[in-house]
Ligand code: SF4
């Protein structure tokens with residue numbers, strides 16, 4: 001077992017645990033968006049940021065992908081951490097202003113408006129890729145991926161045509177942290193009449 005401290009509390013971790021795993025095992029909450037225990041962590045949203053202190057030095061890391069190490073001093077809600085989290089939430093508010101979940105989470109940190117440009121007031125997706133990873137790693141269907149480039153990037157079935165790989169299990173909708181996948185599920189799965197019209201189906 002490894003020994004470290006989180007928010008001044010001595011905790012133990014098994015080799016291979018991340019800082020997020022360790023904190024949650026000890027009842028310490030760290031907010032996350034792109035993390036789900038059923039899939040490999042990817043470190044996309046950075047909301048799970050924590051501060052590591054060593055002497056006079058400190059640095060910020062994403063706790064879902066940073067391994068627990070012997071002797072680490074970890075802070076989950078220091079001034080620096082909360083300031084970065086507020087900045088991330090402000091960015092997310094501009095990227096997906098239509099997400100109630102993001103607005104609520106931002107509100108918990110006192111972030112109710114954004115200084116950044118809002119490109120699409122209807123957008124809900126933060127492109128965290130959790131739905132894609134769940135479809136591949138949990139369901140094994142690989143029915144969705146990132147489609148397009150740059151500002152046109154979005155999550156969908158190949159060529160944005162409802163795909164036969166989708167088994168309509170709804171896992172992507174369940175894991176999505178922003179409610180975005182619920183709104184685009186029909187476009188991935190196809191409406192029942194489209195499925196019934198497929199040759200041989
Ligand atoms: S649809 Fe949801 S889970 Fe998928 S990338 Fe967008 S926000 Fe993440």
Ligand code: FES
Nearest residue numbers: 043045046048064
């Ligand atoms: S939860 Fe760790 S980066 Fe998203």
